[in-house]
Amino acid sequence: MNKIFALVDINNCYVSCERMFNPKLNDKPVIVLSNNDGCAVARSAEAKALGIKMGAPFFQIKDLIKQHDIQVLSSNYELYAEMSRRFHGILSAYVTDKEQEHYSIDESFLDLTAYQNNFDLLQYANTMKQHILQWIGLPVCVGIGHSKTEAKLANHLAKQNPHYLGVCNLYEMDMCSKEQLFAQIDVGEVWGVGYKQAKKLHKMNINTVFDLACADAQLIRTQFSVVMQRTVLELRGISCIDIEHNPPAKQQIIASRSFGKRVTQLSDLQEAIIYYVQDAYKRLRADDLLCGCLVAFAQSSPFDSNKAYFNESKSFVFLQPTDNLLEISHQASKLIAQLYKGNIEYKKCGVVLTCLEPKSAHIHDLLDTDVVKIQKVERLMQSFEAIHERYGKSKLALGASKLPKRNWHMKRDQLSINPFSLKSLMRTH
DNA sequence: TCTGGGGTCCTAGGACCC
């Protein structure tokens, strides 16, 4: 049986959330700014019509704002997160857990395959739309198609063309009409085709969605990648990307901010870093993860054209993956001190926590798990000794000739000692 | 003067093994 996917997406999400609590903003051009009020990250339909682009720097659109009395708001992420939770919650009544993917703060993918025989899909989608508007006051559009990529495209169409009344169903559209529609949409609108790839496609004379759907998938694979090849198939109605109802654990947590003003002192960087670690730490705990590796980075502004761009990072690997805030903060502070240089005007800094799930994270569990990575030579030596102490030589596994420069892999089925590896290890130290 | 933040995945090429 053919698959059917729907994408439900909140219109101008941040602006719509703000309007929900401040109806005076209705029918007026409104924008929401990023952190530090740096640039526009959400625009009402009215603001879009005035030509305000996504990500436009605030200082560049000041005149336009004054001229048209555009309402400007700082972002309130707590509010948006709460509205998002309710939005996804309402949709969860229409499908099972396995049929819903919380794709982003303002989008849910639904697998409607099982509902096609007992429901009129258009009607079903309309009901969702009306409920979300009635219950939490947010306007949404729904796109329906044979694949996630097609559902995305259908959603785009529903947003662009008022005559769809918010729901576009490509699944039940005849091929001929669909081809005509696809031939009118630029290939850059396709999910997974960004600015760079669109440019390259245009050069190959693949200009519209229709062109891409008709392109030689094998050629696309060699010229681009397996991802783009999948996109081509998805546009033809062959579903290659499934619903991810149970998202895999996070691999990393990033916390960073731009500074309002340039920063030159180490103490300021350290203060900021400690703050970011706390932010990242909250998310680490919320997902019940451990931190295996910590990266701290600092950057100058790429827009300071009169100075060389500075962008460096340093990392630290925890011998025991940890969820100890003090330990992480302490290391982060040390790292930032290591990479600090005077006479640089820093614009941004931050931390990256590489995450591990607790079950695979303890040294004494290593031998029971598939793969463990431990980076950096100095840490590696300590790990080597720790494991050596605990398990003795006979259980030591080393892909050791690669040791100095690589991560260290240890697999259960490799638990034997390789004399060459040891020799190599000793030589490098 | 002022230009977001948080993620994932893929590939090419280097390093190293046998």
Place this chain on the structure above:
DNA sequence: TCTGGGGTCCTAGGACCC
């Protein structure tokens, strides 16, 4: 030490998403 091919792993960087 040289020759060389096949295979694997890792990293950096690029591209994308919202």
